[in-house]
Amino acid sequence: MADNASAAEPSKSAIKKAEKQARVAAEKAGKVAKAAKQAALPVVGGKKADDIMGMTVKKTENFSAWYQEVVLKSELINYYEEISGFFILRPTSMYIWNTIRKWFQEGIEEMGVEEASFPMFLSSKSLEKEKDHVEGFAPELAWVTKAGDKDLEVPVAVRPTSEAVMYPYYSKWIRSHRDLPLRLNQWNSVVRWEAKQTTPFLRAREFLWQEGHTAHLTEELAGEEVLQILELYAGVYEQLLAVPVVRGRKTEKEKFAGGYYTTTVEGYIPSNGRGIQGATSHCLGQNFSKMFDITVEDPTQKEGEGAKHIHVWQNSWGLSTRVIGVMIMIHGDDKGLVLPPRISKIQVIIIPVGVTKNTTPEDKTKMYDQLQDFKDTLKKVKVRSDYDVRDGYTPAWKFNDWELKGVPLRLEYGPKDAAKSVVSFARRDTGEKGTIAISDMAAEIPKLLETIQSDMYAKAEASFRSHRVVINKWEEVVPTLDSKNVVLIPHCLAEKCEDQIKDSTKGAPDESDGPQDQKAPSMGMKSLCIPFEQPEGIVKGETKCLNPECGALAEKYCMFGRSY
Incomplete structure (x- = not known):
């Protein structure tokens, strides 16, 4: 789930202060977004680009402006001008999303997943149960504090994800191992009040997605489903969108907060050489079932033994409209959109x-x-x-x-x-x-x-394939990144080492004029995933982590890159 909840409900003074800060932030974000939009679209022949029929920006010359122009002019989206950071999905976009929805829905129904719909609001009390997990979402929570002209006694948050909405009811519904597996999925929108500049499909304050939440008796059964779902996600990209992805597992640093482990499909954007997360399938382990007291009687206990309860194993998995943005970036050209x-x-x-x-x-x-x-x-x-x-x-x-x-x-x-x-x-x-x-x-x-x-x-x-480069010499890493590649390097998989790698691969900010895409990149690289398909080369007990500041032994080849 997600949020910044404190142990107590917010006080009225804190709410008023938060409302004022939110208004100021929204006004500032709106001005920034409007300025960015205008700056990104050039003037051609005395006219603004959005007043000219056809594309005016080349993909290779200003990628971010090209992307913005193509999603608008191909009639995929419209900016929602009433509130910054929100977008209107037009019929072409919704057709793509509904095609994905139908294909994926058929796949999960074959697995026994059922459809459900839970409320979009959650209380601060629910959020308190999963403080650690919610921390990452805290700055992005949208709170409702009024109904009409009256203050709500207890403010409610708009869901950024639904663990805290759903899991109290899993605790009620799951009483016996015979109730397992419980597999539910819902198609809905979520709100994450992004402070950063928003981008159509890739980063929005409200977006469409599906979120599946399941409960299982054992780790093995949960793990089997995690990979089944991951393969369906890969199918969305590869079979529907004609987009290749790398299947893998996130490092401990990059895994889902509060989860046991995270699997992922990772994409690649050739125009800027960045990696992009495609979709994730998480094994939550027993962490959330302990938070929400989701238990069953142990079916392996012998007759005559006292009742023994075990916590269930849970998974969650999600795919969002981000997939459309990835497809546009990969296939589009100087004439506009190219649809599979x-x-x-x-x-x-x-x-x-x-x-x-x-x-x-x-x-x-x-x-x-x-x-x-x-x-x-x-x-x-x-x-x-x-x-x-x-x-x-x-x-x-x-x-x-x-x-x-x-x-x-x-x-x-x-x-x-x-x-x-x-x-x-x-x-x-x-x-x-x-x-x-x-x-x-x-x-x-x-x-x-x-x-x-x-x-x-x-x-x-x-x-x-040609831009996934295996590197075994540290001095080759940054030049390879600068050539718009992602790299696979021997890595110890330690969080501290990942932080060092990100810092040591940062460049100085390029203060020169011109499109951001044409400037020397300053972003450090981060781990994208530990690919299931591993290159040969690591010798257990001998191969060192490539980070020269580390010195530990390498566990796996890990894919790193500059990323979205």
């Missing part, structure tokens, strides 16, 4: 060409009827398509517009195509062009979409 076919709301856009002022109304109607036939044909083979017959826009303008929106495949159809009984196509991912016989559309277009999906994954996987 499996999650694209429109997979094929059909655009009429060769229609001129000399085209008769009858010929125009005949062509548009043919476009509808194409759409009907594709619908029968479960291809999501549409056609663009907007008046007043040239075919070239429409091409650019749909490329900006990332539609995977464009079909063009005009009098010349009709004469040959073909449609012309253009792939969004590669720009490759060709023709398909109209009679073959139902068979060839689904195959082409699958080729696009697999090619996008293969390209991203090759990039990630």
Whole structure:
């Protein structure tokens, strides 16, 4: 769960002070966010970038400004201007999220996970039970102190996560080992009042996610589920989003606060060389069951022995709309969004060409009827398509517009195509062009979409593989990071050593003018995960931790990098 709760409920004076501080912080954050937004979007030809059709920023020249422009202009999000740090997810984004939701829901239902819905508010009393875990969320808690014009007797917090909401009821519902496993998942939004500058999908004050919370009789059963869920998360990235990830375990320093251990899927952003956490599946051990008194009678005790109770083993796991941001950053280009076919709301856009002022109304109607036939044909083979017959826009303008929106495949159809009984196509991912016989559309277009999906994954996987570099000499670490790589180094896995590594790989802040992405990086590297897929090279009892200030023996190769 999450928060900053003190043993006693907040006093009225403390609440008023907090409200004032929150107002000041919100005003300041709003000004900062507005300034950042304006600064990120350049002026071109006397116009602001958001007033110009099409992309104005190159991905390689100003990555953060490019990202902001692409999510806005491709109609994925809108800034919620009433309160800073919040975003509106538009239909294209929600289609992607709902596709992920459906796919993942089917996977967990097969495992026996049931859906539930718990309230969004939690009390300071609940938070007190998990002080240690909540500490990390404390600065981000949003408190409700009034109902109408009356002060609440007991302020309530908006959930940043739901352990403190759910686990008191697990304690009530789990009475016997026969009640196990208890596996619940909920799809909801959570609020974490970020003080840092927010970024669409990656860092928002409210975001959508799923959170699964389960209880098991033994460590082995809990551990089995942890890896099953992790594989489903990897599937979301690899099978739906065409994004490669590394499966691994977090170090003790980076694991979930209050948990036993954390497994993770880690991504990589080629444009800046940063790692990014994709999703996490945690084994909580018995820590939370002890906090919330979730016990069962030990089924292994012998008859005649006194009643012996054991604490259950718990897991929690979560995936958020951050996945959409990762996908955008990896696949997008200077023309805008590039969507993998499996999650694209429109997979094929059909655009009429060769229609001129000399085209008769009858010929125009005949062509548009043919476009509808194409759409009907594709619908029968479960291809999501549409056609663009907007008046007043040239075919070239429409091409650019749909490329900006990332539609995977464009079909063009005009009098010349009709004469040959073909449609012309253009792939969004590669720009490759060709023709398909109209009679073959139902068979060839689904195959082409699958080729696009697999090619996008293969390209991203090759990039990630080539930028995961095994390093066995300390002096090579920073130059390798500066070349936009993540590194795998022999490491002792000690927390103190991780702190030293982060400090020793920091650079001096670059005070020069220009886009932040073009400045020399000053961020130190942190551990991303201990990959399950380990390079060869560590000799137990001989290989030293690569950190020259450490001197301890290495336990594993650990993946480090600059990260989000």
